[in-house]
Amino acid sequence: MSTVTSSNGFAAGLAEREVRYQICADCGHVQTLARLACRSCGASRLEWRRAAGTGAVFAVTVVSRAPSDEFRALAPYTLVLVDLDEGCRIMGHAEPGVQIGQRVVADFFDHGGRTLLRFRSP
Numbered sequence: 001m002s003t004v005t006s007s008n009g010f011a012a013g014l015a016e017r018e019v020r021y022q023i024c025a026d027c028g029h030v031q032t033l034a035r036l037a038c039r040s041c042g043a044s045r046l047e048w049r050r051a052a053g054t055g056a057v058f059a060v061t062v063v064s065r066a067p068s069d070e071f072r073a074l075a076p077y078t079l080v081l082v083d084l085d086e087g088c089r090i091m092g093h094a095e096p097g098v099q100i101g102q103r104v105v106a107d108f109f110d111h112g113g114r115t116l117l118r119f120r121s122p
């Protein structure tokens with residue numbers, strides 16, 4: 001497990017096709033997305049780590065009506081919540097047909113000038 005020094009966080013990780021998460025330097029709690037403080041103990045000493053990108057599907061939903069113009073061209077699309085092996089939960093796109101409990105690995109795609117997460121079968 002390597003430490004990432006960039007403070008740009010989650011979005012910067014995606015741009016480099018990496019999944020990054022935060023670990024609290026005080027209590028060791030892990031969390032996804034870019035937060036200012038530990039959700040467990042409130043400490044602000046958070047470090048970025050690079051996740052392996054592997055995990056298990058916790059929830060699946062198929063979006064048939066996109067919430068914004070940006071995603072309209074993609075609909076219908078599959079969104080998942082994945083429990084990463086590092087111990088935190090993250091949302092991303094997924095290939096159609098993924099099932100709850102299934103092992104997946106992070107992949108990436110470019111859309112609207114951004115790199116987004118899309119999980120697929122390992």
Ligand SMILES: [Zn+2]
Pocket residue numbers: 024025026027028029038039040041042043
């Ligand atoms: Zn903490």
